Amino acid sequence: MQDHSSLKPQQDLSLDVLILAAGLGTRMRSARAKVLHELGGRPLISHVVHTAAQLHPRTIFIVVGHQAPEVEKAVRTETGDENVAFVTQAEQRGTGDAVMAAKTELETADSTLLVLSGDVPLIRPETLAKFIDSHKARGATCSILTVRLENPFGYGRIVRDNEDRFMRIVEQKDASVDEKQIREINAGIYCFETGPLFRALARVKPSNQQGEYYLTDVPSILLADGEKVNVYLHDDAREVAGVSTRAELAEFENLLRRRTIRKLLVEGVTFIDPSHAYVSAEAEFGKDCIIYPDVMIEGKSVIGDGCIIRSGSRITNSRLGSNVMIKDHCVIIDSDIESNCGVGPFAHLRMNARLEESSVVGNFVEVKKSRLGRGSKSMHLTYLGDATIGEKTNIGAGTITCNYDGKNKHETIIEDNVKIGSDTMLVAPVRVGHGAVTAAGSVVTEDVPPDSLVAGVPAKVKKDLKSSRNK
Numbered sequence: 001m002q003d004h005s006s007l008k009p010q011q012d013l014s015l016d017v018l019i020l021a022a023g024l025g026t027r028m029r030s031a032r033a034k035v036l037h038e039l040g041g042r043p044l045i046s047h048v049v050h051t052a053a054q055l056h057p058r059t060i061f062i063v064v065g066h067q068a069p070e071v072e073k074a075v076r077t078e079t080g081d082e083n084v085a086f087v088t089q090a091e092q093r094g095t096g097d098a099v100m101a102a103k104t105e106l107e108t109a110d111s112t113l114l115v116l117s118g119d120v121p122l123i124r125p126e127t128l129a130k131f132i133d134s135h136k137a138r139g140a141t142c143s144i145l146t147v148r149l150e151n152p153f154g155y156g157r158i159v160r161d162n163e164d165r166f167m168r169i170v171e172q173k174d175a176s177v178d179e180k181q182i183r184e185i186n187a188g189i190y191c192f193e194t195g196p197l198f199r200a201l202a203r204v205k206p207s208n209q210q211g212e213y214y215l216t217d218v219p220s221i222l223l224a225d226g227e228k229v230n231v232y233l234h235d236d237a238r239e240v241a242g243v244s245t246r247a248e249l250a251e252f253e254n255l256l257r258r259r260t261i262r263k264l265l266v267e268g269v270t271f272i273d274p275s276h277a278y279v280s281a282e283a284e285f286g287k288d289c290i291i292y293p294d295v296m297i298e299g300k301s302v303i304g305d306g307c308i309i310r311s312g313s314r315i316t317n318s319r320l321g322s323n324v325m326i327k328d329h330c331v332i333i334d335s336d337i338e339s340n341c342g343v344g345p346f347a348h349l350r351m352n353a354r355l356e357e358s359s360v361v362g363n364f365v366e367v368k369k370s371r372l373g374r375g376s377k378s379m380h381l382t383y384l385g386d387a388t389i390g391e392k393t394n395i396g397a398g399t400i401t402c403n404y405d406g407k408n409k410h411e412t413i414i415e416d417n418v419k420i421g422s423d424t425m426l427v428a429p430v431r432v433g434h435g436a437v438t439a440a441g442s443v444v445t446e447d448v449p450p451d452s453l454v455a456g457v458p459a460k461v462k463k464d465l466k467s468s469r470n471k
């Protein structure tokens with residue numbers, strides 16, 4: 001028997017996907033197009049495109065309108081350039097009109113077209129694969145994915161005849177009192193054979209309460225033409241629910257978050273309070289990590305074995321090695337922390353900050369686009385920007401790399417085994433040689449020779465440490 005649940009590993013050249021994403025989504029009460037609102041840190045449209053891509057269609061068409069450039073950018077970020085094409089619906093005159101926008105590209109494609117909505121983000125590729133299989137197995141011209149809802153308000157209803165055969169879809173605003181009682185609804189997910197679809201669309205009229213061109217008129221037109229219309233009843237209503245309001249978006253966020261955390265608990269991550277942890281579905285964890293309440297882990301972060309992340313910290317698109325301790329209230333963005341490092345409390349790492357093995361950054365330290373070498377420490381109240389710091393170096397409290405002259409950024413290089421005294425200002429570009437010491441309060445404007453002690457404003461060499469060390 002054929003396995004309907006399996007996704008095909010190769011490209012299916014007989015399948016195209018069309019995602020409707022031109023609408024503004026007035027109920028979001030937003031200047032931003034609805035499909036750009038984020039769920040789990042990614043725009044809604046990105047979720048749908050990601051799912052569609054797993055079906056390996058010939059082309060994914062996206063109907064854009066409101067904020068088309070931004071929607072295109074979000075899609076490109078998700079997929080790269082392959083197999084994606086955009087068609088524009090200049091004015092939003094209904095879902096039928098939206099599909100019509102792709103007429104030139106699809107009318108003669110002779111493909112099966114899967115139609116999805118850009119605001120239905122939780123639909124699973126396995127469900128769609130089964131739906132497409134059913135469409136093909138039944139030799140249908142049109143298939144409609146439906147679910148039964150306790151509260152069907154707002155959705156198009158599936159009207160059947162006395163023998164339970166499909167007759168038509170009626171929209172909420174056009175439905176009679178009896179039709180409003182129908183619990184089976186149109187999920188807005190369809191398969192069409194492209195030729196008959198466009199021939200039927202040409203006959204859709206905006207003669208309804210909303211004055212729109214309804215895609216939902218197409219199935220009954222096809223039926224009247226003697227074509228086969230297949231109604232596919234799915235059992236998971238949550239999967240096909242759309243986002244219309246911010247309240248629904250918040251519900252979805254909660255659902256996704258709980259699903260991710262449940263999976264991580266099974267995989268061996270400890271959450272002190274699972275209801276107060278926020279972890280991206282794309283994040284990866286090693287074994288035996290402990291996550292305290294109110295931690296946010298965003299984007300494609302990778303957390304190694306045995307890491308502890310204390311309350312109030314945010315980690316975005318960053319990598320932690322094993323046994324890293326992140327104390328409370330740290331912000332770590334686009335950074336790389338190797339094994340056995342410590343960070344915080346109240347530290348800020350950003351723009352490719354890199355902490356090498358066993359190095360430590362303490363409280364109120366900011367590290368930007370800088371590297372702290374193996375076993376080095378910067379424990380208190382410091383700014384390290386555009387700096388490269390060697391091994392076993394200690395950065396004293398209150399140190400600042402003065403990297404910006406008002407126009408350009410400059411680099412600071414601090415070599416191995418250096419001791420930077422408290423309150424040192426390092427005026428970049430500047431290099432501090434290995435084994436050197438800066439006295440507290442030095443303002444270092446020139447390179448410091450290796451193994452020397454500098455002090456003062458501006459700092460001058462006071463002692464050759466190599467000769468005194470050799471005594």
Ligand code: UD1
Nearest residue numbers: 020021022023092093094095098118155156186187188214
């Ligand atoms: C539509 C269906 C309804 C179904 C529901 C499922 C129609 C007429 N009705 O309702 O039967 O129960 O979906 O969620 O199709 N869009 C465009 N251009 C437009 C209009 C809409 O691109 O001119 C896009 C929207 O951005 C959205 C999708 O189409 O992604 C669905 O539009 P929406 O207005 O939410 O559909 P409904 O009318 O609620």
